[in-house]
Amino acid sequence: MATTLHSALQHIRDTKVWKSIFRRGPANSNRTRSLAVFGNLFLHWLPVKVREKSLRVRASYYLGSISFILFIVLFVTGILLMFYYHPAAPHAYRDMKDLQFVVSNGVFLRNLHRLAAHLMVFAVFWHMFHVFYRGGYKPPHEFNWVVGVVLLLVTLFLSYTGYLLPWDQLAFWAVTVGTNIISAMPVVGNKIRYLLLGGNIVGENALLRFYVLHVVILPLIAFVLIGIHFWRVQKDGGLTVKPKDDDGKE
Amino acid sequence: MSDEGHSSVPEASHPVQAGNEITRRDFLNEITLGALGIAGLGSVAVTYQFLSPNVLFEPSTTFRAGNPDLYPVHSVTFLQDQQVYIVRVPEGFYAVSAVCTHLGCVTQWKPDADMIACPCHGSKFKADGTKIEGPAPRPLPHFAISLTADGELLVDKLQNINFSQVLKV
Numbered sequence: 001m002a003t004t005l006h007s008a009l010q011h012i013r014d015t016k017v018w019k020s021i022f023r024r025g026p027a028n029s030n031r032t033r034s035l036a037v038f039g040n041l042f043l044h045w046l047p048v049k050v051r052e053k054s055l056r057v058r059a060s061y062y063l064g065s066i067s068f069i070l071f072i073v074l075f076v077t078g079i080l081l082m083f084y085y086h087p088a089a090p091h092a093y094r095d096m097k098d099l100q101f102v103v104s105n106g107v108f109l110r111n112l113h114r115l116a117a118h119l120m121v122f123a124v125f126w127h128m129f130h131v132f133y134r135g136g137y138k139p140p141h142e143f144n145w146v147v148g149v150v151l152l153l154v155t156l157f158l159s160y161t162g163y164l165l166p167w168d169q170l171a172f173w174a175v176t177v178g179t180n181i182i183s184a185m186p187v188v189g190n191k192i193r194y195l196l197l198g199g200n201i202v203g204e205n206a207l208l209r210f211y212v213l214h215v216v217i218l219p220l221i222a223f224v225l226i227g228i229h230f231w232r233v234q235k236d237g238g239l240t241v242k243p244k245d246d247d248g249k250e
Numbered sequence: 251m252s253d254e255g256h257s258s259v260p261e262a263s264h265p266v267q268a269g270n271e272i273t274r275r276d277f278l279n280e281i282t283l284g285a286l287g288i289a290g291l292g293s294v295a296v297t298y299q300f301l302s303p304n305v306l307f308e309p310s311t312t313f314r315a316g317n318p319d320l321y322p323v324h325s326v327t328f329l330q331d332q333q334v335y336i337v338r339v340p341e342g343f344y345a346v347s348a349v350c351t352h353l354g355c356v357t358q359w360k361p362d363a364d365m366i367a368c369p370c371h372g373s374k375f376k377a378d379g380t381k382i383e384g385p386a387p388r389p390l391p392h393f394a395i396s397l398t399a400d401g402e403l404l405v406d407k408l409q410n411i412n413f414s415q416v417l418k419v
Contacts, residue, residue, distance in 0.1 A: 200308060
């Protein structure tokens, strides 16, 4: 059975189509394994080699990876929720209630999106504290620290814009209070509030604007910055590894 | 390739003269960058205009508050749809905003305590809008109030008036 499977896979690898996609032989040496990483769009910003120490739990608690996985969960569940949601004034609240009580597995997806969002804010903050306290912001990682801070802000903006979309009392007052905080900014505050809300009150324009920010603009910014963030980890020489990461031995 | 085209390439070997001579390449680069810059600024301006709505489908800021006889003397009446208090004192009428000056929550009139209280962050005001305590930076503003030709109260929420102004009826 195993040999049949093996020979079947080998047969696929020998086809012209497979070879046109992957352009390399089997990953049986360090060279071909490196080529496999270099030649793949989704792997090329990851390091070809990592130190074993940096893979230990203590080195990072995998907080960055956890944040990224939560981001992917939010991306997938968010796209699914969009199939049932209209960002318009009477519909938004009803669609949210439909998702909870009418749509099959809707409540599961909505709660998954909501919980993953809460967890992502938590994970990103924890990631930042962990990097800060172990000095991961020091040269040569300064630029990546700044990218990370911007990603934290993007995460918070994503949370905030998503908070309006259920269009309930909590959402309405949170955005009323939040945008009044913006208008306290000197000189440009009121202008920014007007642009953000598309008017003077939290109404339909505001809902649509927050929706577009939430589902298009901010995720795009997040995706680009996450790409840079991962790539710079590799270019800056990998994770900050300390001697005590060896299973607690100093 | 002509000689002029050649001479502009190695800039280091081309001694900078006192007259700040610029090559054709520098000139074209600057013209291009300038044009792109102007176009970029223009796009920002156009986008800013596009994103600022010219017509708003928002509730009117001017409203009629009914006949003055509806409001007894020494009363504070909360008009929920308009988020305004109509206050009647012996001297006359004034209209106080019900929107807290702190962060925009809607306040409530507490007749037992004889004050206006905000549920969000605990600001408290007297019936005339002056602050008693809390984080609110300003008193609740008074809106312009007048009588229509047919004798109804008319409130304009875009126009703030002095605290001493009272509509005598």
